[in-house]
Amino acid sequence: MSIIHTARRLLVSIAAKKMAMLENNQLLECYTVSPSLKAPSCVADSNGTPTGLHEIADKIGQNQLEGIVFKGRVTTGKLFNEYNGKAAERNLITSRILRLRGLKPGKNAGPGCDSYQRYIYIHGTYHEDRIGQPFSGGGIEIRNTEVIELFDQMETGDLI
Numbered sequence: 001m002s003i004i005h006t007a008r009r010l011l012v013s014i015a016a017k018k019m020a021m022l023e024n025n026q027l028l029e030c031y032t033v034s035p036s037l038k039a040p041s042c043v044a045d046s047n048g049t050p051t052g053l054h055e056i057a058d059k060i061g062q063n064q065l066e067g068i069v070f071k072g073r074v075t076t077g078k079l080f081n082e083y084n085g086k087a088a089e090r091n092l093i094t095s096r097i098l099r100l101r102g103l104k105p106g107k108n109a110g111p112g113c114d115s116y117q118r119y120i121y122i123h124g125t126y127h128e129d130r131i132g133q134p135f136s137g138g139g140i141e142i143r144n145t146e147v148i149e150l151f152d153q154m155e156t157g158d159l160i
Contacts, residue, residue: 095124
């Protein structure tokens with residue numbers, strides 16, 4: 001597989017819990033993020049944040065309200081502050097979704113390790129107070145205003 005380098009890309013450090021947005025090798029922004037509560041892993045059902053080269057496969061949530069909750073990549077029609085009790089404790093996917101596709105067959109693409117089939121996202125979270133701590137179920141969580149900013153600037157095919 002030949003990888004076409006993109007002008008825009010994101011670099012994620014799971015250990016540092018940081019994500020840098022670059023364009024033409026210039027740092028545009030640096031974000032604090034929350035990777036998985038589990039150890040990094042590309043294995044299916046591990047709930048670990050996968051490693052290796054990825055691309056943005058899908059952008060979900062265009063023109064939705066900040067704080068809107070998604071379930072199965074479809075809006076619920078409710079904002080996160082409309083949830084309470086056990087529902088509010090869950091790790092809600094909010095505002096926007098950047099769905100990732102792994103680009104390394106046998107590592108993060110293909111049977112038993114496929115990031116796309118694992119539904120790995122960069123997404124907003126109801127628990128912004130936990131940003132900077134491992135907390136996600138496998139993807140990368142970021143503040144709602146920041147995921148909207150990323151969504152508006154990144155394109156499908158941009159590299160992670």
